[in-house]
Amino acid sequence: MEFIADFHIHSHFSIATSRELDPEHLDYWGRIKGIKVVGTGDFTHPGWLAELKEKCEPAEAGLLRLKPEYRVNDDGCPSETADNSVRFILSAEISTIYKKGDKVRKVHHVILAPDFETVEKIQQSLSRIGNITSDGRPILGLDSRHLLEIALEASERIFFIPAHIWTPWFSALGDKSGFDTIDDCYDDLASHIHAVETGLSSDPPMNWRCSFLDKYTIISNSDAHSPQKLGREANLFNTELSYSAITDALASGDARQFLGTVEFFPQEGKYHHDGHRKCNISWDPLETARYDSMCPVCGKKVTVGVMNRVMQLADRNEPEKRGNRSPFYSMIPLKEVLSEILKVGPNSKKVTREYHDLIRKAGSEFNVLLHLPLGQIHQVGGEVLAEAIRRMRAGDVHIKEGFDGEFGVIKVFTEDELKKIGGQSFLFDSLFSADSGKKEAKIIEVDQKAKKKTKESVIPFRPEHKKSMSENPLENLNSAQHEAVEHGAGPALIIAGPGTGKTHVLTCRVYNLIHHKNISPDKILAVTFTNKAAGAMRQRLQRMLAEKEQAEPVTISTFHALGYHMLKEQRGRGAGLFEKDSEPVIIDPEDKKQILLKEIGCDKKQFSGVSEAITQAKQNLLGPEKVEDKFVAVFYQKYQDYLSEHHLLDLDDLIFQPVRLLRSDPAILSHYRRQFAWIMVDEYQDVNFAQYQLIRTLMPDVHANLCVIGDPNQAIYGFRGADVRFINQFIRDYPGSRVYKLQTSYRCSDNILQASGQVVAVEESEPASMLQGVQEGVKIQISVHPTDKSEAEFVARTIERMMGGLRFFSMDSDISTGEGTDQEHGFSDFAVLCRVHSQIPALEKAFRDHSIPWQEVKNQSFFKQKTVCDILDILQLTVNPENSYLAQKIKNIKIFNDTKFRKLKKLLEKPQLVKQSLGTIIDVCYSNNEREDSEFLFKELFRHSEDFGDDIQGFLKFVMLGTSIDTYRSDTEQVSLMTLHGAKGLEFNCVFIVGCEDGLLPYSLYQDRRCDRDEERRLLYVGMTRARRFLYLTHAKKRFLQGRHYTLARSPFLETIEKELIETSQSQYQKRTKKPADRQPTLF
DNA sequence: ATGTAGAGGCTTTTT
């Protein structure tokens, strides 16, 4: 049968849509319009899905229909017949925002789904990535390709359509944030795309000019935000009624099944032409090229429209050359035609009355617009209307193109003709001659030159691609960096402020030693604090060296991994703590707690004191016998005995024991002194006494080849035993040392460097920042807000504004002008930093309300979660089946028992990928039911294990010595939410530091705990210097924290910043209210 | 053994 379908609409769960978008009214308006198949829209929204399930029932395969009891009937709408009954097809629009190739991409997609099951699977996958409940059209920080993958994973039968592909800000080919081809957008999965949606601003001939679109069926939908707008663009079919028949027709574009599209006149769109609204300049792309895009009135660049974008990508002048062209029918909504004739607004009572009258007589709007013979229109609507429809069907209309946000105007009659009509009646004498000058469709030449120019300027600049392997990496260093890198033998201290290229210098130095000074790579040791830093350094070194393998012998390791390595190595030789055949197992603080409480009999009340005392003793290299507090000493002794009996090492032991070993065994000591002849230490300001002694023990000589790098201003781990003193006394420890200072920051603007320098300079005499930025930058924004909630709202809105508007809604409201700032931002360019984790919930709520995707860097590592921990413990035991502690610990795991263990042991005997081992453990231990709740944890676990191949030991080490920051993803498009401590080592274009209040910064809410004001200053310093360009410091007058209301003053640290560097403001934001639906933009 | 009301706590945490 022949029918009309409109797939892309929204529900009342979407922001800025009509409340009437419910199944009842979609059915009602579907009948009025004459649309057989209506997309449900918004299937990602759980609330909408529930409503659909409740109010609809299954119809033909893959389609739904409204349950009869919900049907709305009144005299404005034809009552239901077999002919005009409406079907629903599950559909949704999803917005993805992400960075790819240095450009921010905002692409919208329409998905059709065959059944509720598929939809629920998609919901499940997406809910893990972002918030799908706040808006019917969810905004996700997700690659387009990845979204397609998720949809395909849910079902092979989904139908995936790039939405309104030419819209500048939100589409696959959009000028502002899209790609140049559909393939670029979906990469290797692009073959799954079979149709594209043209949107209101383009018609098929425009699309026919792009040969790369030839393989796609060109379809059109309304993107309706109210039921009245249903079907303003739509698709014509001649198939049976079923999901698969429809999607097959869409995929093939077969002319017998897909009969074409109903279109708006694209010129009516707000951005059809190029131009300037203020200067009243409206150009077609040719004129724009002639004027070199410069507005002759104001001299600025004109706003480029959709037509121009099409021309940029077009490669043929004759649209008709495209082979598979489906027919298309340019339409004007009936109410607009009536409005023109009656000379009153399209939503006026008069027009509405006439409209419904016509529908009653003619059956449906599409029947009038498309099918009804003119004679019959004459009968039911009068001669003028018949003439109007005739002209419209013939394309004989008067067009004024839209430009720069100004809607275009399409008229059927001229002013003169309208005067004659007088808006009185439809029954007039013949007023019109048949040939009122049909306009030739203008074909615009593709300006090859202009096109080429645009294409070139689009290529993103990627500095890392500039450097080829063969080039000398040392060439790009500045002079201070160069000197530091060139430093040869003897001790060196490099003071390196934020963004001065610390890691780069360190890596270059290693490269230089190997490449130019002929130092054997295996003599070099580089020590870092985090796995991440160690990994980054190894990667960079591999890239620098001509042959990757040359980097292999260099020891690049964290302090703890180094210690562990030394202990294992010496055990292998029969020295050190444990017998040769027993693998030491690392335990985490949780294990330590359990041992102290359960095995040693430490009282719960005393536990934390004892535990901390043991840590301190170990960090000070004191064994139990040297601890003065006898009470602690007893527990310490018992604890230590327990650990060695069960071959366990706690984290402090990984430093403490190696130092002991080195000091007690001259042979071992000289072995390592010979091996590590060149040592480099990163983040030296953060070493504690034990780490300091480890290095001192390895390199006691004042002329040692020891190079340390760090920044005393970034010492923020004093509370954990780190001591800035050691970096400050380095030149006394090694009197022959040279000092290098890196003072050019390639990260922060001058403003930020100066301000942060002033914050951290305690002494008046001390010169403020010695650092130089590469650009002056913008002023630092300090703002005060009534409460923590309004502070969070400010952050969310500012991000939204800087992103250039997330959705059409905010583009039209005052939140965003659509211009954004002078540069493109993705969500990953933003970080919000706070002093304590408990500040985070208020921010999360604001992000949820604004549909901004975020990721929180939690203090709890992924691997410390109960379920994950259990699996890892089991894996650990299969590797170390002899370990008595593990064996005992495993007994407490509910899902595990001896039978399962024996089974596992057999299955895991053969060497295999870590991923497979984990999979086997999960299979054996969990029933299908139990699995479901944790499925995403397992997936995540698999993902992490993939890097390790079959190296189970390596994986376990990573897990034991890894932290939350190791699982932090910098490549996903999400705003980062973390504590100031967590932000160390990271950088962002835009940073918000919230809660700059006396009490939070410095932290002194609980007076009894002493706080180190200087360390708090440095903490703010670290936070501020994470920002490249934009820095916002905010504080709230009233703050709700941990169940109490506080009234806190502005942080005294802010007072130290010079007034010239800052701009202060008050919160302007009130509570957000939903806009009335009639103010929604009509174009999209 | 388990349930539950009431009190008392509350930073930051590279491994």
Place this chain on the structure above:
DNA sequence: GCCTCTACAT
């Protein structure tokens, strides 16, 4: 505000 621990009840 919310989690954890404790004491006392079932």
